[in-house]
Amino acid sequence: MTELKLDQALIKKVISATQNGLPICERPYQRIAEQLGIGEDELIELMQKMLSAGLIRRVGLVPNHYALGYRFNLMTVWDVADQSILALGEKVGQLDFVSHCYQRPRQEPDWHYNLFAMVHGRDEQEVEQQVAQIKQLLGDACRAMTQLNSLKILKKTGLRIRS
Amino acid sequence: MSKPARLQQQKITLTAFEKQLINAYQGGFPLVPEPFSLVAQELGVTSERVQQTLTALLEKGVLTRFGPLYNIEKADGAFSLCALKVPEARYDEVAEQVNNYSEVAHNYQRDHEWNMWFVLATEDQQKLLRVFEEIMEVTDCPGLNLPKQTEFFVGLRLEA
Numbered sequence: 001m002t003e004l005k006l007d008q009a010l011i012k013k014v015i016s017a018t019q020n021g022l023p024i025c026e027r028p029y030q031r032i033a034e035q036l037g038i039g040e041d042e043l044i045e046l047m048q049k050m051l052s053a054g055l056i057r058r059v060g061l062v063p064n065h066y067a068l069g070y071r072f073n074l075m076t077v078w079d080v081a082d083q084s085i086l087a088l089g090e091k092v093g094q095l096d097f098v099s100h101c102y103q104r105p106r107q108e109p110d111w112h113y114n115l116f117a118m119v120h121g122r123d124e125q126e127v128e129q130q131v132a133q134i135k136q137l138l139g140d141a142c143r144a145m146t147q148l149n150s151l152k153i154l155k156k157t158g159l160r161i162r163s
Numbered sequence: 164m165s166k167p168a169r170l171q172q173q174k175i176t177l178t179a180f181e182k183q184l185i186n187a188y189q190g191g192f193p194l195v196p197e198p199f200s201l202v203a204q205e206l207g208v209t210s211e212r213v214q215q216t217l218t219a220l221l222e223k224g225v226l227t228r229f230g231p232l233y234n235i236e237k238a239d240g241a242f243s244l245c246a247l248k249v250p251e252a253r254y255d256e257v258a259e260q261v262n263n264y265s266e267v268a269h270n271y272q273r274d275h276e277w278n279m280w281f282v283l284a285t286e287d288q289q290k291l292l293r294v295f296e297e298i299m300e301v302t303d304c305p306g307l308n309l310p311k312q313t314e315f316f317v318g319l320r321l322e323a
Binding site: 011012015018019020021022024025026027028029030040044047048050051053054055056057058059060061062063064065066067068069070071075085086089090092093094096098099100101102103104105107110111116120146148149150151152153154155156157 | 174175184185188189190191192193194195196197198199200210214217218220221223224225226227228229230231232233234235237238239244246258261262267268269270271272273274275277279280281305307308309310311312313314315316317318319320321322323
């Protein structure tokens with residue numbers, strides 16, 4: 001774990017200063033670095049290390065998928081044979097319409113699905129095809145599946161680091 | 164407290180340049196001293212144009228964020244996806260009870276017998292279990308606690 005070698009206190013400060021986004025100006029990293037009392041080079045180097053360590057997933061523009069016309073956002077859940085889950089989960093995660101893909105524990109007898117994949121499409125037909133594609137990929141290793149439509153966002157505060 | 168947001172948000176029409184910007188940089192934005200100048204060079208426009216367009220996209224809600232996306236779990240705390248089976252008649256009341264917990268980050272209504280899905284974020288595993296059990300007790304609803312075991316992929320690659 002590379003990130004353990006990094007300065008944890010400084011990392012928390014960087015996260016706090018940037019978790020709401022970067023400023024839009026000619027030198028955004030310089031502005032953040034000033035707030036933290038470090039050099040621009042130092043900040044960029046640290047953020048690069050955080051990227052390699054996976055602590056930063058990416059620096060980028062995050063689209064609101066509803067605004068881009070992706071109105072069909074489904075949580076699909078699959079009951080996949082335990083001996084195949086790691087290999088198959090990896091493959092499902094590589095599909096370009098899957099935004100989140102996780103293995104989660106079964107909770108028998110209430111819940112027997114162990115693979116979660118969020119899919120996104122512009123219309124019903126598109127998501128149906130996506131579901132069919134995952135089904136085909138999983139093949140016989142998949143015993144059952146179901147899909148859960150989101151009807152309403154009840155709360156969305158996002159994950160925040162607490163200081 | 165956050166108000167329930169409707170999912171039926173209208174699609175926003177984008178200019179060719181806006182689409183180009185979103186498609187080219189949702190996966191990664193340059194980590195260099197003058198990133199907008201670099202982007203401007205790559206797209207053949209001025210840095211001001213890139214900055215103005217980005218500001219407008221954020222204001223219109225086409226983009227929800229610009230900047231680093233953290234895997235907070237690597238930095239701090241314990242997380243889990245949880246679900247409740249809520250009787251329809253008590254749905255709004257239970258939603259309020261659940262949303263009142265500051266440990267609840269996201270909460271979605273879904274069309275399934277497990278009809279309320281939320282993410283719990285706490286300082287540690289012990290606290291997470293305590294909050295989960297308290298929520299089941301307070302709401303008097305059966306619950307599922309489904310912390311991730313393996314992360315295969317997290318990201319968004321949507322074409323604008």
